Amino acid sequence: MKQLLKLASRNIWRNRRRTIITAASILFAVFFSIAISSIQEGTWDHMVNSVVHYHFGYAQIHKAGYWDDKTIDNAFDPAASYDAAQGMDAIYQLVPRIESFALASYKTYTKGALVIGVDPDREKSLTKADERMTAGSYLQSDDEGVLVAEGLAEYLKVGVGDTLVLISQGYHGINSAGKFPIRGLVKFGAPDLNKQLVYIGIEKAKWFYGTDNLLTALVVDVKEPDDLRHVVRELREKLGEEHEVLDYKEMMPDLIQAREVDTAGSQIILMVLYLIIGFGIFGTILMMLKEREYEFGILKAIGMRTSQLNIMLWLETIFLGMIGCVAGIIVSMPLVYYFYRNPIELSGQMAEAYERFGVQPLLPASMDFSIFIGQAVVIFLMITVLSLYPMYKISKLKPVEAMRG
Amino acid sequence: MTEEIVIKVSDVHKTYDETKVPVKALRGVTLDIKKGEFTAIVGPSGSGKTTLLNIIGGLDRPTTGSVVVNGMDISTLSDNQLIDFRKTNIGFVFQSYNLIPVLTARENVEFVMLLQKVDKAKRDARTKEMLQAVGLGDRMHNKPTELSGGQQQRVAVARALAPKPSFILADEPTANLDSSSTANLLDIMAQLNQEEGMTFVFSTHDQRVIDRARRVVTIEDGKVLKDEWR
Known part of the structure; x- marks a missing residue:
């Protein structure tokens, strides 16, 4: 040779x-x-x-069927998910969300809004939402106020310090209504989000939608993207058929x-x-x-x-x-x-x-x-x-x- | 004393049918070559001498007849068996461009021994010995392009002899050499024939080679015309 x-x-x-x-x-x-x-x-x-990192996260846990039918009635108890994630070193954090729609009003202006209840600190770490602030201040952990997307704020003619009225139908059809001081404005590049998004603290969202401890989504933030596949597989195995665990590829097929x-x-x-x-x-x-x-x-x-x-x-x-x-x-x-x-x-x-x-x-x-x-x-x-x-x-x-x- | 037959050619016919008209290159050649012979196969161009040499060397197969070398009928061997047979039994010296151009004289001489997996110490000693025997001890590290035609043929002879084959086949080895290179090469081959007892078979139409041969087999139209001992 x-x-x-x-x-x-x-x-x-x-x-x-x-x-x-x-x-x-x-x-x-x-x-x-x-x-x-x-x-x-x-x-x-x-x-x-x-x-x-803009919104979806690498993976999300929902109640089975939520992704095809995104209603507040498909909220789920995250306890099992938190238990399942225990000891999985590849998971950096779980970020809770409650998402639903509401009518947002200010004076005589009204518009449909996507209201997302978030844990301010975890959301900031996942999506860097605080870096999108264009006015006011970011939400505190037990904040009573909301952040409003710039496009929506422009339509409603609201600014920091004004009070936004939200009216919606909560969990299992309860009436939801509340007044929320506007803490700040956020800018989203995506027009859909910029025209309709409202961030609200997670505890306030639970109260508003009457979900108690239920969430609509638990975003899975992984330490290394390469670990995603086995994290999703393990979570699916642990959570069974009552939950759906979707990775970003399944959430964004387009x-x-x-x-x-x-x-x-x-x-x-x-x-x-x-x-x-x-x-x-x-x-x-x-x-x-x-x-x-x-x-x-x-x-x-x-x-x-x-x-x-x-x-x-x-x-x-x-x-x-x-x-x-x-x-x-x-x-x-x-x-x-x-x-x-x-x-x-x-x-x-x-x-x-x-x-x-x-x-x-x-x-x-x-x-x-x-x-x-x-x-x-x-x-x-x-x-x-x-x-x-x-x-x-x-x-x-x-x-x-x-x-x- | 019984003389050992190294090559036994029996009624060998060779017909080429590359063209539409078959060409009969050999027509029943029978020949025995004994150990230590210094034999020239002579004849005009197209007489069949190179074909005979190729068949003896296992480079070509007879159409009919047999060639037995050292007791083995080589016409029954597969292609790979023939390659191994040539490697261990025959030393070749061709007309020209014999050597591997990217290897030095020393590397060319040891090449076949490397293929035979001869150990390094023996290989080195034999390579040196053979290059010195052909008078090129001082040109060991030269590549073929740095050697004259005569020197290249001498390296080819050293390479052929180095693994101590049963015999050497040389196809018109002096065809491209001048007179002094031819004389020098023939002296070396004659000396090695005598000193090492090596059997040499040439095909040639060079009178200078014919004059040095101890046996001359003349071939014409694919048949042995004359077989003279001197």
């Missing part, structure tokens, strides 16, 4: 120019695909991360589908790119086979087995691929790192569109090492497939015919 490695490593430099051209084409393909993949992955990760479509599109582009590069490598292999036919004949004649020749040729193509691949990774790393640290900032309408959905208008690159490794794996597989042809030719090669030329 040592001898084959020596031969292969020397053989690739026999035609230095051709090796450099082939390696350079692989370098280009790897560089291009890493750049595309890392910016695409980084952007989508950023988007999903923003949306997850976003996930859009990511998949986008990823598939760029994978097609990358496949075409690799196909072109593959033909380039194949051309090199064909030329090399033809040029060295006599030599292969000699090697077989003096006792080199077909399998040894095949390994040597495979090593040569692998070396060639690895030179291009490693060079491509090395060249792309500084660029990817630069865009990881300094994301591309969008401007104009594109930026507005991002902000509207609560996502910072940035296109960061991902430094996920699997993107770099993925390219090496693709090259490795491609070369392994391409080297089947020389292997076939070598197995058919007769020394006498090869040496006759």
